[in-house]
Amino acid sequence: MAIYFLDSSALVKRYINETGSAWVSELFTPTPGHDFFVAAITGVEIVAAITRRARSGSISAADAAFVCNQLKSDLQTDYQVIEITEEIINSAMTLAEKQGLRGYDAVQLAAGYAINELCITNGLSPIFFVSADKELNLAANKEGLLIENPNHYP
16 A cells, blocks of 8 residues: 555546556556545646646547546545645745745645655655656655656556
């Protein structure tokens, strides 16, 4: 069993077929019994990405609606959603300044870092920070997190 924190760029691959989708989908097979954490903002980011794709015509409006509904359902059952607390916001501001990250990327990293610290404090294994964003992965690595990039898998 492993503990994963997935940012939007990684989790969207569970809902939209792109490079790394097979790898992300495999994480969710029931056999391994992994735990999955996401920041509360992840749902918003994924719905926005899917809606943009529907508007551009790369997926149908019906498919976009289905996928958005599936994501909303999965947020209730498949993921432990990390609320964006004042502590996470303060950490994100520090990370944005220190690492030069975009706003929501800093929030994603701060949430992942908070979960990692909680796991380590409670004697659990460190998390895997899963992101398809190279810049965010570099920053996460600098902060000592274990990284997985689904784009490295077909």
